Amino acid sequence: MGRVVVTVMTASSSSVSFDETDTRPDEMHSTIEQWIDDLVANIDDAQASAEFQEWLDVQRRFHDYSYRNTLLIKRQCPAASRVAGYRTWQEEFDRHVKEGEQAIWIWAPIIATQCPECEHSPSYHDDSDCTYDETPPEDWDEGLVGFNPAPVFDVSQTEGEPLPELDTAATGDAGELVGRLLDVAGDLDVTASIIPDDAWTHGAANGVCERVSVDAEPVVAVRARENDADLARTLIHEYAHALLHDGVTERVERSKREVEAEAVAYIVGRYCGLDTSRSAFYLAAWAGDDSAVVRDRLDRISRTAEQLIETLEDDT
DSSP: OOOOOOOOOTOOOOOOOOOOOOTHHHHHHHHHHHHHHHHOOOOOOSSHHHHHHHHHHHHHHHHTTTHHHHHHHHHTTTOOEEOOOHHHHHHOEEEEEEEEEEEEEEEEEEEEEOOTTTTOOOOHTTTTTOOOSSOOGOOOOEEEEEEEEEEEGGGGGESSSSOOOOOOOOSSSHHHHHHHHHHGGGGTEEEEEEOOOOOOOTTOSSSSEEOOSSOOOEEEEEEEOOHHHHHHHHHHHHHHHHHOOOOOOOOOHHHHHHHHHHHHHHHHHHHHHHHHTTOOOOGGTTTTOOOHHHHHHHHHHHEEEEEEHHHHHHOO
């Protein structure tokens, strides 16, 4: 919990709490599942798209959090603006959680030594059917063995020294962002170019992502235009296609992933300071998908946006 994260929530969101220790993990799981089930059940309704866009706004700032944790924060504290762990507020920002404040619960990873075969920690390994004995437990490497509920608190629940300003925009104007996006194409294993309008051969499309052969890198091309902000958003959208759609050839599924690519462009674009408020999400394209499929889509959106944001940050 060494990092303060910023998020903007809408006042209309309803909130939940996880007060009971014994039932907290089950309630956290069921809250996530219920939100996704409701989204699936109301996929044709405008409110579903509004809920989805609210989640995207949370994911924009919590780009290094899983979709499960951003959903938990969204459901527990609709007015949250910045969250961090209890000790992080004290040690890194000289702020203190006020007495009587209620924690916001998220899933924190459990890192421990794990069996190379079954990937359980030593205690669970002893009770499992795994017979691995090539190396003793003290020589096992560390890895992710599970998740535990962990408390964080919003800045409104703390008092103390003022927070430093957090620079969450990319590097200024959209024109500079276009150049940076082109610079990181190689880091994403993508070939990218901007094509003059008079040389554009892809009709009304503003951008395309193609692969000339199975072994070749995806090729992203976008049509040149005066609106640098829209040009940057299109580049992000096509990069998302390159990262999301490798090996996906079925036409219906590709059309469904168009929503995923636009969602990634919305998250990354807003993170970089672009005005993407005109984005529209037609979730009806996901009609017929069950909850498990939608969970996979949310996970892909979260992970792809995180990868693009971290690649841009590493390039600064």
